[in-house]
Every structure is written in structure tokens, then in C-alpha cells.
Amino acid sequence: MTVDHAPEGVKSPTGCPVSGMAAGFDPFQGAYQVDPSSSLRDARKEEPVFYSPLLDYWVVTRYEDIKQIFKTPSVFSPSITLDQITPISDEALQILGSYQFAPGPTIVNEDEPIHTERRRLLLQPFEAENVATLEPKIREVVNTYLDRVIKDGRADLIGDLLYEVPCIVALIFLGVPDEDIETCRHFGMQQTLFTWGHPTGDEQTRVATGMGKFWEFAGGLVDKLKADPNTKGWIPHAIEMQRQHPDLFDDNYLQNIMMSGVVAAHETTTNATGNAFRTLLENRSSWEEICADPTLIPKAIEECLRYSGSVVAWRRKAVVDTTVGGVDIPAGGRLLIVMASANRDDSMFPEPDDFDIHRGNARRHLTFGIGSHTCLGATLARLEMKVFLEEVSRRLPHMSLVAGQEFSYLPNTSFRGPEHVLVEWDPQQNPVPADRP
Numbered sequence: 001m002t003v004d005h006a007p008e009g010v011k012s013p014t015g016c017p018v019s020g021m022a023a024g025f026d027p028f029q030g031a032y033q034v035d036p037s038s039s040l041r042d043a044r045k046e047e048p049v050f051y052s053p054l055l056d057y058w059v060v061t062r063y064e065d066i067k068q069i070f071k072t073p074s075v076f077s078p079s080i081t082l083d084q085i086t087p088i089s090d091e092a093l094q095i096l097g098s099y100q101f102a103p104g105p106t107i108v109n110e111d112e113p114i115h116t117e118r119r120r121l122l123l124q125p126f127e128a129e130n131v132a133t134l135e136p137k138i139r140e141v142v143n144t145y146l147d148r149v150i151k152d153g154r155a156d157l158i159g160d161l162l163y164e165v166p167c168i169v170a171l172i173f174l175g176v177p178d179e180d181i182e183t184c185r186h187f188g189m190q191q192t193l194f195t196w197g198h199p200t201g202d203e204q205t206r207v208a209t210g211m212g213k214f215w216e217f218a219g220g221l222v223d224k225l226k227a228d229p230n231t232k233g234w235i236p237h238a239i240e241m242q243r244q245h246p247d248l249f250d251d252n253y254l255q256n257i258m259m260s261g262v263v264a265a266h267e268t269t270t271n272a273t274g275n276a277f278r279t280l281l282e283n284r285s286s287w288e289e290i291c292a293d294p295t296l297i298p299k300a301i302e303e304c305l306r307y308s309g310s311v312v313a314w315r316r317k318a319v320v321d322t323t324v325g326g327v328d329i330p331a332g333g334r335l336l337i338v339m340a341s342a343n344r345d346d347s348m349f350p351e352p353d354d355f356d357i358h359r360g361n362a363r364r365h366l367t368f369g370i371g372s373h374t375c376l377g378a379t380l381a382r383l384e385m386k387v388f389l390e391e392v393s394r395r396l397p398h399m400s401l402v403a404g405q406e407f408s409y410l411p412n413t414s415f416r417g418p419e420h421v422l423v424e425w426d427p428q429q430n431p432v433p434a435d436r437p
Helices: 042-048 063-070 090-098 114-122 126-134 135-149 157-162 164-174 178-196 200-225 234-244 253-282 282-290 294-309 378-395
Strands: 047-050 057-060 155-156 313-318 322-324 327-329 333-336 422-424
Touching: 047 155, 090 200, 114 234, 135 157, 135 164, 135 333, 135 378, 155 157, 157 164, 157 253, 157 378, 164 234, 164 253, 164 378, 178 200, 178 327, 200 234, 200 253, 200 282, 234 253, 234 322, 253 282, 253 294, 253 378, 282 294, 282 378, 294 378
Parallel strands: 057 333
Antiparallel strands: 047 057, 155 422, 313 333, 322 327
16 A cells, blocks of 8 residues: 655655655544544554654554564663653743652653662562452442442443542552542642643643642652551552662652552553443443353453553653664654554454454553563552452443443543543342342
8 A cells, every 4th residue: 555645845853754644643632532543543554653743753553563662671761751742831841840840760761770670679569469458448449439329320430430449549559648539639630631641831831730739749748658657558668668778769769659650550540440341331242241250350351451441652762773663763763652553453463443352362462561661550450440340240230321422531642541431220220139229
């Protein structure tokens, strides 16, 4: 197939003409926001690596290319992962400066060898046996929130369940006191827009103010946890690692991982679970299968993460001149690696646009990354999704999507989850007698 080119004069940094498809790529609106994987279907076939003039990034769409990028951190540095994808205004920079905002390295954007050294010391709370101890609490919180709507016959799964519960669980895991939950919830949305969104004009100053306040708040939380040696959680564990290894963990590092931890442990799980419920309810036979046989839920989760994951794209920077998919990338070149597209690559997943909870290789999706930077919180996210699906399918198997609703998403390149998922059911038909009006 031939690829139409953009107007004459539009070229990549390597001097190659930019195609019309590449010039028209806009991840902040349109098809990418509706369905990023499907929006790049033609790119996977015709131009799997292309330069986007709008972003000044090379966009990578195929599974094997993205897998190799993840697994070669010596060539593709994660250092730009948390940079603002939209250049920030001088006014917004001044606002951040007034809060002494000092972003630094965290687990997701560190280069080797210090990344592996720090990750090893911070890993213990994420190990499966430690995460498993949270399951009774997660189940208790999920059912407490279900109790509030179970007799109503109608709910917004996001607003009534999937936003607050992962926030509570995330902050328990981090070790944050309960009274700070609502504040953390608000600030997490600010960071998504600030880092991966496209705020313009007045919105930049508003988001910068939110990030500055989030920075102050995160520092205050670290100080609060330092003052209480009896607290448990990931941040208290990191504080102990700082005590043992002061050369590896300073206060700025703790403040940065507090901020990123709130977003990573909360926003991504909310989005992943919202996507899963929407997908399963739109594929009714699959929903009915897991209601009849809950042992299928882990397999369904992996297919949901492949088919409609919460982490759509990530970023890397070429350390040296290199090639990706036969395309030359110069040293310093920035890459947007779209895992949502890789997860629909038919070279890895036959009939990729079919949702199939019995798919044999669904767990090979790249939603959590792969290699040394695989998501630390993947085990916790899977556990939360499992409990959500088990409890809702047990108590509301007859639940269905409200017909005619439109799904909206926070415009950004990398995180995706519906802002609302409206559902309804006949409470008289609730299978648990105590759940009936």
C-alpha cells in the first residue's frame, strides 16, 4: 500500500517526508480518544513507526517493536516518562516554582543501574504474598460501597464504586491516613492532565497550581508518616529503606514516589476496572459466563487488559542513533509507544478485535509493560479487579448498561478509562434476599 504524504516541506528530524496519516495524528481528540487501538489499525499495517509533527515524537504501534523497546533500556531510556508531553507555559512554570516543585526520578523514569538497585529495595510490599493480605479489606470496602446502591436499581459504576474504592485501597497500600483520601483523589486527576494531557491557556495555570499543591501535600504526607513509626505501607517501607540506604533515597525521592504512587495505584486501577465492566457488559455472553463460573474471572481480566487496558501508551528516548521497525531514530529522539495498539497486533493475537475471555495468550498483553520496568503494582491491580468482578457479578448478575449512554474520557495520550459507566437492574431480582427492597 502507498502512504499519502503531508504537504511539501513537512519532514521528520531525519529529513524524511511525513505522511498525511502521521501529520493528522492527534492523540488528544478524535479517533484516538474514542478507541486508540482501532485508530492505529492502518498504521500497524502501512506505517508502523511514524513521526508525529504535532508531538515531535515517533509513534510506535506494533507488538514486537514495542516489546524490544521495553526490553532494551540501555538504548531506549525511560527518563522522559513523566515529562510534560505538552510544553508548559512560562506562567505555569512560575507557578510551579512558587511551590518549589522539584520533580525527580521515580521507579518509572529511572535509568540503569540505579533503577534495579532501588526497585529491589522497594519491591517487598508488592510481592504476591504481601498484596494478598489486603484481599479481605478490599472485599469489605467493595461490599460497603455496593450496599449503598444495591437496592436503587441504578448506579454510575465510576462515581459510586470504581473511583473511591481503588483510592481507599491505594492509600491503605501506600500507608496514607484515611482523612487524606479525598484530597489525594483530586490531585491524581491533576497529574494525569499535567503530564499526559494537552492543557492550554488558563487550563495550564490551573493544572500547574494543582500540581504545586499536590507537591506540597505529598511532602506533608511523607513528613506525617516519618513522624509515626507504627504506620504500615509502601511509603513507610520506603522511609525505612531511606534510613538503611541514605545514599539511595533522599526526601525529594520520597516526595516524588508519593505523588506518582497515588496516581499509579489509584487512577490506573479505576480506569482498568471501568474498562473491564464496560467491555464485559457490552459482550453479554462473556459477562454471563463469569457470573455462572467465577473461576473464569482471572482469564477475563487478562483479556480485558489486552482489549481495553487502562495504560494506553508510554514513552522512551533513544540514547543513541538506532532503528525501530526499519525506521531511523536519531539519538535524543522521543518515542510514544502505544501498547493499546500492540495489544491488537494480529501477529501476536489472532482476530485481535474479537473479545474472547478464553484467549490462550491474553496474558502476553503489554498493558503493564515488560522487562525491568514492568509495572510494580500489577499484582495489586489484578487483585482489585478480581474482587470487584467477583462481588458485583455475585450480587448483580442481572446488571446491564443503560442504553444510549455516551462514554467520555479525559483527553490525554496515556491513561484511558470512562468518566462514567451507567448501569441498571431490577432490585426485586437481586439474588441475595437481603439486597432486595
